[in-house]
Amino acid sequence: MGNSTAPTDAQLMAERSKFLKNGTTVGVTCVPFSGGQPKGGVDDGPVEMIRFGILDQIQGMGYAVELSDNMEKYRSMRPANDPPVDNLKNPRYVDIATRRVAEQVQAHCKEGRIALTLGGDHSIAMGTLVGSSSVYGDDLCVIWIDAHADINTPSTTESGNLHGCPLSFVLGLSEPSEALSNAGLFDWIKPCVRKDRLVYIGLRDVDTGEKEILRKHGIKAFSMHDVDKHGIGKVVEMALDHVNKDRLLPVHMSFDVDALDPTVAPATGTPVRGGLTFREGHYICEAIAESGCLVALDLVEVNPTLGDPESLRQTVAVGCSLVRCSLGESLL
Ligand SMILES: NC(=[NH2+])NCCC[C@H](N)C(=O)O
Numbered sequence: 001m002g003n004s005t006a007p008t009d010a011q012l013m014a015e016r017s018k019f020l021k022n023g024t025t026v027g028v029t030c031v032p033f034s035g036g037q038p039k040g041g042v043d044d045g046p047v048e049m050i051r052f053g054i055l056d057q058i059q060g061m062g063y064a065v066e067l068s069d070n071m072e073k074y075r076s077m078r079p080a081n082d083p084p085v086d087n088l089k090n091p092r093y094v095d096i097a098t099r100r101v102a103e104q105v106q107a108h109c110k111e112g113r114i115a116l117t118l119g120g121d122h123s124i125a126m127g128t129l130v131g132s133s134s135v136y137g138d139d140l141c142v143i144w145i146d147a148h149a150d151i152n153t154p155s156t157t158e159s160g161n162l163h164g165c166p167l168s169f170v171l172g173l174s175e176p177s178e179a180l181s182n183a184g185l186f187d188w189i190k191p192c193v194r195k196d197r198l199v200y201i202g203l204r205d206v207d208t209g210e211k212e213i214l215r216k217h218g219i220k221a222f223s224m225h226d227v228d229k230h231g232i233g234k235v236v237e238m239a240l241d242h243v244n245k246d247r248l249l250p251v252h253m254s255f256d257v258d259a260l261d262p263t264v265a266p267a268t269g270t271p272v273r274g275g276l277t278f279r280e281g282h283y284i285c286e287a288i289a290e291s292g293c294l295v296a297l298d299l300v301e302v303n304p305t306l307g308d309p310e311s312l313r314q315t316v317a318v319g320c321s322l323v324r325c326s327l328g329e330s331l332l
């Protein structure tokens, strides 16, 4: 008693608000990019969310908004000739675009802004995680909300779509193949996220090769089965306990809208039945906001061209609302 070295509640509270205080500015990077998978339209995600008013909504919550420029640049980055390397599709396009994302996210994090990235397909997380981890280093915790594990390596991916692979790159799970290194692709991505600081929520469509990877590396995952079994409140608590026991470390949340049930977010490229309800998705975002640890947020895979106008409106609206909740909108 008295001379205990454990931090007091007041110290913990002060530490906890650290990131939020720094983050009174939200640094937004819009990435109209679809090269990580075959369906066009996901590149219209950011502009639809902006049209829906996401930037004004964030400002309305009292944040300053700093918008990275040149969002249209991403479309013009597509190389004229981009044949597959090792079965990976559009490898040069994904390489160059995600490299740009990394620079933009890094710049926001360096300034102490909350880095919000609007996608685009999930391959862009190669860039967002390189960017945030370049500033927060080993401390960075990654909470990946998704129906999919997105942890295929260039040798396990069956589809060759790089939106199914970003985590294997940032975790450094495979040596670059000869073909990739000869082409000089993705050599700028060094292992930058710790395996024990990654946790998933929402999984329900995981490839056989990915299951092996998760098992082999002891990566923690809460599937929809776990959500049903324990309830979302307990699952989020266990997920945070796993990566961030004292709630003192910076958190990067990467939210794939297909984690939600297709009845809640229909306009997305790889929908899977049996997903998170509207409230479960929002609960996760609220709990992360409440932790005060959020330093970076990706909202990806909104594809406004899939489905009817009502599916589009519904998906864009839910995407914007997840972003606002992650920034604390619904906390009292
Ligand atoms: N970000 C996503 N929606 N990823 C879906 C990935 C699906 C599949 N596992 C693949 O690697 O192709």
Ligand SMILES: [Mn+2]
Binding pocket: 146, 147, 148, 256, 258, 259, 270, 301
């Ligand atoms: Mn997904």
Ligand SMILES: [Mn+2]
Binding pocket: 122, 146, 148, 150, 163, 256
């Ligand atoms: Mn994903």
